[in-house]
Amino acid sequence: MSKEKGKLIVVSGFSGVGKGTVIGKVMEARPEYGFSVSCTTRDPREGEIHGVHYFFITKDEFLAGIRDGRFLEHAQYSDNYYGTPREYVESLRDEGINVVLDIEYQGAFQVKQACPEAILIFLIPPSAETLVKRLVNRGTEDHEKIGKRLARAVEEADQAPGYDCILVNDKLEDAVTDFLAVVDEPALGVDHYEKNLAIVPEIKKDLQAILEKDAF
Numbered sequence: 001m002s003k004e005k006g007k008l009i010v011v012s013g014f015s016g017v018g019k020g021t022v023i024g025k026v027m028e029a030r031p032e033y034g035f036s037v038s039c040t041t042r043d044p045r046e047g048e049i050h051g052v053h054y055f056f057i058t059k060d061e062f063l064a065g066i067r068d069g070r071f072l073e074h075a076q077y078s079d080n081y082y083g084t085p086r087e088y089v090e091s092l093r094d095e096g097i098n099v100v101l102d103i104e105y106q107g108a109f110q111v112k113q114a115c116p117e118a119i120l121i122f123l124i125p126p127s128a129e130t131l132v133k134r135l136v137n138r139g140t141e142d143h144e145k146i147g148k149r150l151a152r153a154v155e156e157a158d159q160a161p162g163y164d165c166i167l168v169n170d171k172l173e174d175a176v177t178d179f180l181a182v183v184d185e186p187a188l189g190v191d192h193y194e195k196n197l198a199i200v201p202e203i204k205k206d207l208q209a210i211l212e213k214d215a216f
Helices: 019-029 061-067 084-093 107-116 129-138 141-158 172-184 188-196 199-213
Strands: 008-013 071-076 080-085 099-102 119-126 167-168
Touching: 008 019, 008 107, 019 167, 019 172, 061 071, 061 080, 061 099, 071 084, 071 107, 080 084, 084 099, 099 107, 107 119, 119 172, 119 188, 119 199, 129 141, 141 199, 167 172, 167 188, 167 199, 172 188
Parallel strands: 008 099, 008 119, 119 167
Antiparallel strands: 071 080
């Protein structure tokens, strides 16, 4: 009997919402899941390993991959390209492995177009104030960069309705439990979507007010 094909789960959300933390806990809870390794044309940073952190390829190789349809999604940031290799993801899914992607909304919608069965999950904070506090408390970026991330969040808020499921990351354990439940039973995503969709415009409005007042 052939294995049931693994599911494809795409995770997006505001910078600072805790995507990496939620995904990390999901992978701890379900070690049988796979996390997609992206391709990039940028140089490896210290400690990064080819095939573990990224597949590091040349620009010519990447452009050839675009032409040949070898990416589920791709985007260009600054002078570098990033993309999700189709063959790598599909080989895992053919083994019955659920694969998680952590990508922004442009790529998420590309994946949905290529794989309509993909489950798109958008993570939001419980409030704009919580998001600001998380970004500031990270202590990794200056005021200007935090402002840019908040402005980006305002833009991303408009894309949340295009996802299959909207989850609030307030208490980490609850967010992980909800995440796994939606993957196991995708129909549950509709309930979370309908419950949390109304929060998104409120967060956007509050973020705009915070940015206008420079109150962060």
